[in-house]
Amino acid sequence: MGKLKIKTYPGVAGIFFGLLTIAFFMTGSTGCTKMDDYKKQFVKGDLIYPAKPDTILVYSGDYRVRLSSVLTSDPNIVKSHIYWDSRSDSMEVDVKRTQGADTVSLLVKDLLEGSHTFEVVNEDAGGNRSVPVYAVGVVYGDKYRASLINRPIASSFLDTGLQVHLSFASMDESAGPILTELHYETTNDDSVRLTIGLDVTDTLLMDYKKGSAVVYRTYYRPDSLSIDTFKTAYDTYMPQIQDVWVDLTAKYLKNPGNPFYYSTWDGGRWGDLDQWITTPNVKNAGGYGGYEVKNHSMIAMESGWGKSAITNGKIYQSVYLPYSGKWRMTVNMNDLNDQGRKYILAAAGQQFPDIDHAEDQSLAYYEFSGNHGGDNISISFTIDQPGDVTLGFLASMTDNGSFFEVNNLKLEYSYSNN
Template identity: 30%
Template sequence: MKKIIYIIISIIVCLSYSCSDMLDNIRPYLDEGETIYVGKLIPIAFPGKNRAMITGILLFGQNQVQCTIRWRNPATLEEEVRVLPIERHQGTELVQFLLENLEEGQYDFSIITQDAEGNTSIPTTTATYVYGEQYEATLVNRNIKSFFTESVLDEDGEWIWVAQINWIVSRGDGIVGCYIKYDLNDGGTEELFVPVSELTTELTNYKANGVWEYKTAYLPDELSLDTFYTQPVIANLPDYSF
């Protein structure tokens, strides 16, 4: 029994020393007094062309007055900071911060909110890739499988010439569609948008040997703020032929 009591006392003594050591480790923080944290932002980053938008939800409190966003410039690796105001109106609130004139590259954002007394939130993070000229230079126009002409009856029963474009199927490359502009037989021009899901496009009542052009639109990310475009392809429309 004495041996058991000795073991218990030894354990208590060891725990006492351990607790003292733990208190010594955190005493500087205890001496500073209570820490007040401001409600944090729960963020998500939207990419764009040399810009990004931080969108987030504020859930706790209504005392946030500003938001500090930090990141490293991917070109120089230098830290950059933006301090942006917050206006609170309700308990749960959606806020947006647009960051412009950004270099192309990967961004890891660290975000804190602050109240009027200088108290801050726990940092939150979000990341995205900002696109620019380097990405845009890699884009190519949607491929055409075939391009031919035919004469068809229109709604008024008159024969008109139609140029038919058959597109190659696009998969997973970010293409959302093409913008086409072409000369009409009556002297005007026609403009249309062809979604990527469309595999056949008809240019009705086109002008023989007139001019047509098209450019391809891309979204590099489903969350992208901006649409990117290829350089337009400009060519002559075919002659009428049976």
């Protein structure tokens, strides 16, 4: 810089202009200094320290980690050095800075299972290195994998559509389970894959193929920063459904009781049953019969006590049963006496046998004249293929006083997983 010449002026005005001139040149001299607003350096003697990483995150993994370093302040960083395990191993990565924040990310592989300390040092174009920043990360492997358990299947059951369900037990979530993967076969021999979240306990195996095994395994993420998922080995499960009676009453049997419904009613004790076929000779109470009300509604036949005898009287309905195999109908009796012949009966097709052929033209029968009120009476029958079956009551009773009363009926199917 050249010599500074100051012109003098007499009096107060001279002092003012002299000071103004000095201030002008001092301001101009200060403006000659160049300030680097981007580079933050720490000077200690002759050493210059570039900016250190602002943030370091270590994402755990399967014998590896992902390390992420965020750079925001120093535009002159050109390289990052990464060390671990007391500098027994290292990597370096080139950095290309942009106008804003930049992230340096790299995978560190082939690490031993356990905890590791990582050290990150930045380097600028002049070869100056920053103060190191440290971070700790966890590596998972076979030891962690060996500790994992498959989510238990607690039980299996059928719904009224004969579809198989699995009930899963709850799990301790501290180990990191996230979902269960399940495979099964359908009746069409298709393979189905399901993923089941931890919040799901009931899983439907739609169209599950009888006798086929279910295979499943559980996935884990050991912590929220893990870049890898771990899974157990497959386990095999066979749904435990052997000779289970499935109640299909509501699905296939019409007007089964509790209560029974009438189609017509005399307003007092007797009426005609809705959705059941009742022969005219059973309607011997002023043109009504088959439906009776005392304390509750019932299926009933009665002769005597002013009512005519009933010969070959029938109350029945035909139902389509869609599954081959073993079926059972159970009747809960309210009251009866031992007069006359009375049958519970199941017959193939839509025809109901006459009483003389009750035993030779039926799939199953039971003569219940000697039973008592409150008894449950069951008949079981087998069909080789889906089809119509006619179910009901058949009786011949004299006019000297005979009756039976039914509280309700139940229709069941025997399912076996084989």
